[in-house]
Amino acid sequence: MTAAMVLDVGLALLVVAVAVWIVAAGSAFAAVVGFVSFGLLLALAWARLAAVDVALTEAAIGSGVTGALLMTAASRLRPTESRSAGERPGAFLHVVAAVLAVLVSAGLAALVLIPASPAPSLAPAAAVHLPELDVLNPVTAVLMAYRAVDTLLEKIVLLLALIGVWSLAPDRFWGGAPGLWPRSRPDGELTLLARLLPPIGIVVGIYILWVGAIAPGGAFQGGAILAAMWLLIMIAGLRPVPEIHRQWLRLVLVVGPAVFLTVGFAGFFLPNGFLSYPAQFTKPLIIVIEVVLTLSIAAILGLLVAGPPERERQR
Amino acid sequence: MNAATLYGLCSAALVGLGLFGAIVHPQPLRKILAFNLLGGGVFLQFGVIARRGAAAGMGGDPVPQAMVITGIVVAFSATALAVTLLLRLYQVSGSATLSIETQSSSESDGGGR
Numbered sequence: 001m002t003a004a005m006v007l008d009v010g011l012a013l014l015v016v017a018v019a020v021w022i023v024a025a026g027s028a029f030a031a032v033v034g035f036v037s038f039g040l041l042l043a044l045a046w047a048r049l050a051a052v053d054v055a056l057t058e059a060a061i062g063s064g065v066t067g068a069l070l071m072t073a074a075s076r077l078r079p080t081e082s083r084s085a086g087e088r089p090g091a092f093l094h095v096v097a098a099v100l101a102v103l104v105s106a107g108l109a110a111l112v113l114i115p116a117s118p119a120p121s122l123a124p125a126a127a128v129h130l131p132e133l134d135v136l137n138p139v140t141a142v143l144m145a146y147r148a149v150d151t152l153l154e155k156i157v158l159l160l161a162l163i164g165v166w167s168l169a170p171d172r173f174w175g176g177a178p179g180l181w182p183r184s185r186p187d188g189e190l191t192l193l194a195r196l197l198p199p200i201g202i203v204v205g206i207y208i209l210w211v212g213a214i215a216p217g218g219a220f221q222g223g224a225i226l227a228a229m230w231l232l233i234m235i236a237g238l239r240p241v242p243e244i245h246r247q248w249l250r251l252v253l254v255v256g257p258a259v260f261l262t263v264g265f266a267g268f269f270l271p272n273g274f275l276s277y278p279a280q281f282t283k284p285l286i287i288v289i290e291v292v293l294t295l296s297i298a299a300i301l302g303l304l305v306a307g308p309p310e311r312e313r314q315r
Numbered sequence: 316m317n318a319a320t321l322y323g324l325c326s327a328a329l330v331g332l333g334l335f336g337a338i339v340h341p342q343p344l345r346k347i348l349a350f351n352l353l354g355g356g357v358f359l360q361f362g363v364i365a366r367r368g369a370a371a372g373m374g375g376d377p378v379p380q381a382m383v384i385t386g387i388v389v390a391f392s393a394t395a396l397a398v399t400l401l402l403r404l405y406q407v408s409g410s411a412t413l414s415i416e417t418q419s420s421s422e423s424d425g426g427g428r
Contacts, residue, residue: 050374121368
């Protein structure tokens, strides 16, 4: 057994152990803390599977941004926990659920243990056009060129989710600021962190966006880091949470998807179809789309965590 | 057993754990957590398929990897919407339960804001 194998076995066991903790933990807050570490461990597993792009996304969005969202929710819902303890289903449902879960797991395990041979792969097909695209990272090429329509639709899903979140605000708060109250004292450690970290974080976020063309990274990962920096500044109270009726805010939210759509429709007239890029401008177009997308992703992720408006609109 | 098979078995266990948690936990927040666990397992299964499809000098098939990146972002949007719905339910009814009896009793004792 090699050292790498020992690492893999340990990591896989740890991931499953933390997952058991998330399901079994006594309080929701403890489960959420487990979920954040679960995301980070899963990111390591992704790195071990040679999927560093996914590892970055899992760490930034699956663990970081989702963790911030769930932690806020768990602390707000703490008063409801003792009441719902009496609602636990009986032993019969537990057994049925356990049998069902074991069956599903066993089915998936069988699929893993009896792999298709030869393993299906689109990697050779993806490699053929990489020189034309001038994008050396194949995952970025899939996201921005081969399957650009998926990425476009995913941006629309993000916007729809944000509209859904905002629409859950009580009428009197519409147009106001989200309820992300500043929680720190001006001389507290959070304020210090919010002054020290963002200059570095913003550089790292932009670097990850830029390097996405040739190495692991890209718009999602960079955007998530920028969103985290923005949230840190807002939670520390260094900058106010913007009111959602602001024109500039709405412009930032839609500029990414709008530019993407415009380029997509231009593809009908210039090259030969929706979302196809003219050959000589492929790389610049992908970069322009990624830059504006990163801006919109950062704003949308930050506002999804901030939640619906909870303060009245200031005149 | 290679690393891909190992993480494949790990992902199968995650899906089962997530499914079990989503069924038996009465609290909606715990159901959301369990659902994310299930999703993490499904994504990891994609990672195993991608790793096995390593070819053309790439460490893995980039297509499933890109699908998972999209999936993680969509899963986050759905989680954000679900959490906000839950917090709104708590704001309106004073409780965060899916059980009908508990909900009506908390309404009659004037829960909510």
